[in-house]
Amino acid sequence: MTDLLITDAALPDGRTGIDVLVAGGRIVNVSPRIDAQAAQVIDAQGMLLTPPFVDPHFHMDATLSYGLPRVNRSGTLLEGIALWGELKPLLTQEAIIERALAYCDWAVGKGLLAIRSHVDVCDPRLLAVEALLHVKEKVAPYLDLQLVAFPQDGLLRSKDALAHLTRALAMGVDVIGGIPHFERTMHDGTESVRILCELAAETGRLVDLHCDETDDPHSRHIETLAMQSLRLGLGGRVNGSHLTSMHSMDNYYVSKLIPLMCEAGVSAVANPLINITIQGRHDTYPKRRGMTRVPELMAAGVTVAFGHDCVMDPWYSLGSGDMLEVASMGLHVAQMTSQAAMRACFDAVTVNAARILHLDGYGIAPGNRADFVLLQARDPVEAIRLRATRLLVVRGGKIVARTPAATAALSLAGRPALVDYLSTSAKGVRGGGG
Ligand SMILES: [Zn+2]
Numbered sequence: 001m002t003d004l005l006i007t008d009a010a011l012p013d014g015r016t017g018i019d020v021l022v023a024g025g026r027i028v029n030v031s032p033r034i035d036a037q038a039a040q041v042i043d044a045q046g047m048l049l050t051p052p053f054v055d056p057h058f059h060m061d062a063t064l065s066y067g068l069p070r071v072n073r074s075g076t077l078l079e080g081i082a083l084w085g086e087l088k089p090l091l092t093q094e095a096i097i098e099r100a101l102a103y104c105d106w107a108v109g110k111g112l113l114a115i116r117s118h119v120d121v122c123d124p125r126l127l128a129v130e131a132l133l134h135v136k137e138k139v140a141p142y143l144d145l146q147l148v149a150f151p152q153d154g155l156l157r158s159k160d161a162l163a164h165l166t167r168a169l170a171m172g173v174d175v176i177g178g179i180p181h182f183e184r185t186m187h188d189g190t191e192s193v194r195i196l197c198e199l200a201a202e203t204g205r206l207v208d209l210h211c212d213e214t215d216d217p218h219s220r221h222i223e224t225l226a227m228q229s230l231r232l233g234l235g236g237r238v239n240g241s242h243l244t245s246m247h248s249m250d251n252y253y254v255s256k257l258i259p260l261m262c263e264a265g266v267s268a269v270a271n272p273l274i275n276i277t278i279q280g281r282h283d284t285y286p287k288r289r290g291m292t293r294v295p296e297l298m299a300a301g302v303t304v305a306f307g308h309d310c311v312m313d314p315w316y317s318l319g320s321g322d323m324l325e326v327a328s329m330g331l332h333v334a335q336m337t338s339q340a341a342m343r344a345c346f347d348a349v350t351v352n353a354a355r356i357l358h359l360d361g362y363g364i365a366p367g368n369r370a371d372f373v374l375l376q377a378r379d380p381v382e383a384i385r386l387r388a389t390r391l392l393v394v395r396g397g398k399i400v401a402r403t404p405a406a407t408a409a410l411s412l413a414g415r416p417a418l419v420d421y422l423s424t425s426a427k428g429v430r431g432g433g434g
Pocket of ligand 1: 058059210309
C-alpha cells in the first residue's frame with residue numbers, strides 16, 4: 001500500500017482531473033485516475049495542487065523585529081538602515097533564532113517551503129550567521145533554508161568584510177552575497193563584483209548580489225556582474241537581486257544589457273513589495289515605480305523570480321510570508337495583466353524561484369520529493385486573486401499544515417446569499433481537508 005493519494009487535482013500547467021500518488025515520501029505517479037490503494041486518500045475536488053512556494057530573497061536575521069528598539073516612524077529606507085544599525089548591537093542569538101523559527105512556522109502555514117535568506121556578515125562575532133545555521137538545521141525536515149553571506153555595510157567599505165564573508169562560507173553558509181551599489185564609489189562597486197565572482201569561481205559557489213537597488217540610471221553593476229559571469233563561466237549560478245536602476249535606465253542601453261544578461265546566464269529577482277515602497281522616494285510627481293523590467297527580462301528568456309525581502313523588520317512593517325501577495329504586487333506594478341503574464345507571476349514565486357535556488361527534485365512529477373500545496377482556487381490566476389487559502393501543505397508526503405477553507409455565509413434580505421456566488425470555489429473545499 002502507498003502512503004497518500006490525491007485525486008481530481010488541477011495543476012498549474014492547466015491539466016485538470018489529475019491524481020497524484022505518493023510512496024516513501026516521493027511522488028510515484030501523476031496521471032488521470034490512478035487505481036491504487038493508499039493509507040490516506042484526499043479528494044482535491046478540482047482545486048489547484050501546486051509545488052510549494054519558494055522565496056528567493058529574504059532577510060531572516062531581521063524578520064519580526066519590528067518595533068525594536070523603536071519603530072521606523074518615517075517608513076523610509078534611510079531610517080530603516082539607521083534602525084538596523086541601532087538594533088545590531090542589541091541582537092542575541094536566542095532572539096534571532098526565536099524570531100526566525102516563528103517566521104518559518106508562518107511560512108510553512110502559507111505553503112512556503114524554501115527560502116533563500118541573506119545573512120549580515122558585517123559583524124566580527126558572526127552572531128546572526130551562527131543563529132541562522134542553527135535554524136537551517138532545525139527546520140530542515142520541513143523547510144529548505146538557503147543562506148547568503150551578505151556584507152550589508154559593503155565588502156570594501158566595511159572593515160574586514162571579506163574575511164568575515166569567507167569565514168561565514170567556511171561555517172556552512174551556501175551562497176556568496178554582495179552590495180556593489182553601496183560601496184563608496186562606482187569603481188569600488190565594480191571591484192567588489194570582480195572579487196566576489198572570482199571567489200565563486202574558485203569555490204564553486206552560487207552568487208546572489210543586492211545589485212543596483214537605486215533609482216540612479218548610472219548604477220550599472222548588473223553589466224559588470226553579467227560580464228564577470230561570462231568571463232569566469234559562472235552561467236546559471238549568478239543572480240542579480242533588485243536591479244531597480246534598470247527601471248530608470250536609457251532604453252538603448254537596456255537593449256544591449258538584457259541580451260548580455262541572457263548570454264551570461266544571469267537570473268533576476270525583483271522584490272515588488274519593497275521596490276514599490278522604497279524606490280522613487282526622491283521623486284515628486286510623476287513618481288517612478290522602481291521595479292526592474294520584469295516582462296522584458298522574461299520575454300528575453302532571463303529567469304525572473306519575485307522575493308518577499310522583508311517581513312516586519314526595520315525596513316518594512318508589513319508582510320506575512322504570503323508569496324501570493326508578493327505575486328499580486330508584482331503583477332500590478334509591472335502591469336502584467338494578460339492571461340499568460342498573470343500565470344508568469346505565479347511561476348515567479350514557484351518554479352522560477354526554485355530554479356534560481358538550484359532546488360533538487362522540485363515540482364509535481366514522478367521521482368520528486370512529495371512537496372505540494374492544495375489551494376482553495378482552481379488555477380494560478382484565481383490563486384493570486386484570492387490569495388487562496390492553503391487547504392493542505394505537504395512535505396515529503398506528510399501533511400505539515402492545514403487551514404480551514406474560507407467560506408462566506410452572508411445573506412441579505414431578498415438577495416441570494418453571497419455564498420451562492422462562491423459556490424464553485426467553495427465546492428472544492430468541503431472535503432478538501434482530507
Ligand atoms: Zn534584500
